[in-house]
Every structure is written in structure tokens, then in C-alpha cells.
Amino acid sequence: MADQAAPARNPSSPFASARGHHVAVRVPDYAEAKGWYTEKLDFRVLAEWTWAGLELAYLAPPNDDDFYVELFGGGNPDPGTYYTNVIDSLERPSYHHFALHVDSVDDALAELDRRGVTIFGRPFDLKEINSRLALIGDPWGNMIELSERLG
Structure with a gap:
């Protein structure tokens, strides 16, 4: 993360073994x-x-x-809301996306575009977390973030 010190680890926490x-x-x-x-x-x-x-x-x-x-x-799940852009997706509280780290967001997007995957806008850099980001969607509107570490 850019210019942000991470808090100290807490190995005595009852959740110290937790991992994604x-x-x-x-x-x-x-x-x-x-x-x-x-x-x-x-x-x-x-x-x-x-x-x-x-x-x-x-x-x-x-x-x-x-x-x-x-x-x-x-089954027959409620179709929920299918978003066509990231900004509209920020209006509703719920699960939003999961993220995948890739070596190159731009290369991954080029291949996903070739494969016909929905891409929500152009990639952007977020210096506060030292990352280049982009979001894609599956056919049911579930969003997936692609993340690349900057420099």
C-alpha cells in the first residue's frame, strides 16, 4: 500500500489462523x-x-x-440487479465483487475482450493502494476486479 503503514500483526488473536x-x-x-x-x-x-x-x-x-x-x-434465485457500470453498483449495499491479482491488467483485459467478457470501463490506477484496477462481469452481473501492483 502506498504511504500507509500496516497495523502490527496480532498472533494472539483467536482468529490469527484465519486466511482467505x-x-x-x-x-x-x-x-x-x-x-x-x-x-x-x-x-x-x-x-x-x-x-x-x-x-x-x-x-x-x-x-x-x-x-x-x-x-x-x-433452482430459481432472485435475479437481483444486473449492473452495466461500476458507479451504479455503488448505490446498493451487498456483496460487491471479488478480486483476482494478475501480472498485467491491460493484457488480461485484452484477452477477456477477445473472449467476449463484459468489461466495466477502462482500467484505472489507484495510487493509495498501489494498484491498477479494472472490473469485469460474469453473465449474471457478478463483478470481478482485476488488480495489478504498480511499480
């Missing part, structure tokens, strides 16, 4: 969502199962086994 693991994404069509994440983002299917009448899976990025997207598919 996964984010769950609710989609109406499991097969279509699994196809989108594996074809557009090259995610890998690590596990699949059923629960409460839904189809679920853990998907992992192409070269990362420490973070997963958990798909919850099937």
Missing part, C-alpha cells in the same frame, strides 16, 4: 456458469457436489490452489 479461502457466487444455471468460469477465466474444477437441491463446485484460478470460487447453481 473462497467466495461463493450464486448463479441460476450451474452448467453455464461452470462453463463460463472455466472457458473465459481458465478456472479449474477442483470438486463438485450437490446440497439442498443445488449443484456446487469449487473452482480455482489456473495457477492458484489457495483461493476458490464456489458456485451455487440451479
